[in-house]
Amino acid sequence: MLLGDKIVWITGASRGIGRATAIEAAKNGARVVLSARSERGLSETATQVRALTATEPEIIALDVSDPRAIKEACKQLLARLKRLDVLVNNAGVLKEALIGMIADAQVEEIMRTNAYSVIHMTQCAARLMMRQNSGAIVNVTSMLARTGGEGTLAYAASKAAIIGATKSAARELAPHGIRVNAVAPGVIKTDLIAHLPEARLQEYQCAIKMGRLGEPHEVAHVIVFLASDLASYVTGQVVGVDGGMCI
Amino acid sequence: MPVLDNNPAMTSIENEMKLREAFSQVLSIPPESITDEVAYEKTEAWDSVAHMALVAAIDIAFNIMMDTDDVLDMSSFGKAKEILQKYGVAV
Numbered sequence: 001m002l003l004g005d006k007i008v009w010i011t012g013a014s015r016g017i018g019r020a021t022a023i024e025a026a027k028n029g030a031r032v033v034l035s036a037r038s039e040r041g042l043s044e045t046a047t048q049v050r051a052l053t054a055t056e057p058e059i060i061a062l063d064v065s066d067p068r069a070i071k072e073a074c075k076q077l078l079a080r081l082k083r084l085d086v087l088v089n090n091a092g093v094l095k096e097a098l099i100g101m102i103a104d105a106q107v108e109e110i111m112r113t114n115a116y117s118v119i120h121m122t123q124c125a126a127r128l129m130m131r132q133n134s135g136a137i138v139n140v141t142s143m144l145a146r147t148g149g150e151g152t153l154a155y156a157a158s159k160a161a162i163i164g165a166t167k168s169a170a171r172e173l174a175p176h177g178i179r180v181n182a183v184a185p186g187v188i189k190t191d192l193i194a195h196l197p198e199a200r201l202q203e204y205q206c207a208i209k210m211g212r213l214g215e216p217h218e219v220a221h222v223i224v225f226l227a228s229d230l231a232s233y234v235t236g237q238v239v240g241v242d243g244g245m246c247i
Numbered sequence: 248m249p250v251l252d253n254n255p256a257m258t259s260i261e262n263e264m265k266l267r268e269a270f271s272q273v274l275s276i277p278p279e280s281i282t283d284e285v286a287y288e289k290t291e292a293w294d295s296v297a298h299m300a301l302v303a304a305i306d307i308a309f310n311i312m313m314d315t316d317d318v319l320d321m322s323s324f325g326k327a328k329e330i331l332q333k334y335g336v337a338v
Contacts, residue, residue: 075312127312130303175296 001029002228007081009033011064011121012091014041016190017140017223019048020216021088024224026053033077035062036091064091064117065109074124083132086227087125089118089162090140094192096151107154114158118165122180126169129178137173138226139166139182140219141238143246146184159184163238170236179235181226186242188214209244262309262338263328269304270324273297283325309336 008025012018014036022032026049034042034049034057042059049057058080062073077084092114095106118139129135144152145159163182170180187193187204193213205213219241225231226239240246264278270285271278274292287293293301302318305311305327311334313321321327328338 071314078312123315127303127306130299131307176299 002224004029006030006085007083008086010088011035013045014038017216017219018090019045020220021223022049023052024220026055028224033058035060037063065112067120070120070124084125084128085135087137088223089121094155098151099153102154110154110158115161118162122169126173130176134177136227137180138223141182141184143184143186143242147246167236174235182238183219183222184238184240185219186214186245188216188219190216207245214243259337262336265308269308273301273304281324286323
């Protein structure tokens with residue numbers, strides 16, 4: 001069991017990579033704490049976790065774009081579970097628009113949800129993990145943080161911010177026994193790409209060396225590895241999970 | 248309310264001793280040398296790294312989770328005592 005008895009907190013756990021991570025973490029012995037805005041989505045994830053792993057997940061509904069809500073959630077987690085071993089910062093939104101057509105409110109929403117939240121969650125998680133001088137944080141960035149992409153000015157910037165935050169946190173928290181890494185998924189079959197036209201998906205597929213889109217559980221496997229003691233000497237790294245799209 | 252599960256029966260003297268012990272361990276200063284004037288960046292061992300370790304030690308000792316504003320505001324042993332009172336710790 002890679003995560004035996006570890007408390008693993010996953011944001012954006014109501015769907016996609018977050019849900020897959022919750023299931024894979026629980027399969028690997030973790031006690032998972034599920035957070036997201038959508039209580040319905042969380043409930044569905046919890047049902048799947050129970051069905052597949054016979055473990056009981058904790059649910060803390062949370063809008064990560066609200067720093068005060070993050071602090072409250074942290075206190076709730078501490079009161080309920082007394083410790084935190086792993087944080088997976090997965091929550092995010094993808095809104096595409098060409099450069100001249102991005103509303104200020106959209107930039108704000110993307111930055112708050114994708115980037116600021118990672119900073120605030122890291123602050124809170126580090127406080128809890130420093131109590132036991134151990135822990136692992138895994139951030140979910142994106143291949144687009146490295147390559148950029150048309151129509152993703154704000155999104156790619158927010159995901160690039162996560163890489164900077166990952167490396168800075170890794171440096172600062174290493175002396176406290178806390179590792180911080182990131183995964184950079186490529187094109188993964190989740191709701192985030194459900195709106196894309198078939199032609200665009202075909203284009204992506206051609207650019208992927210492995211010739212297919214990724215599955216959420218393939219990202220989750222890497223997250224579980226980085227969260228586990230198998231990665232005990234790995235920190236400050238960004239691991240691409242993109243089928244060779246970005247080499 | 249930030250207090251998680253404090254023991255109200257602890258007296259202020261006991262709490263101050265507990266706080267002094269946390270400072271002493273993190274800053275490697277004998278407990279008897281810790282006065283209200285022991286201050287951030289004025290006491291040699293109390294740098295930013297030690298500050299975070301101190302916060303963790305105090306959080307654990309009193310079973311609280313200090314707000315970030317209080318973490319930033321905790322500039323001396325005297326100030327730490329003042330802040331603890333906000334969390335229901337008699338000191």
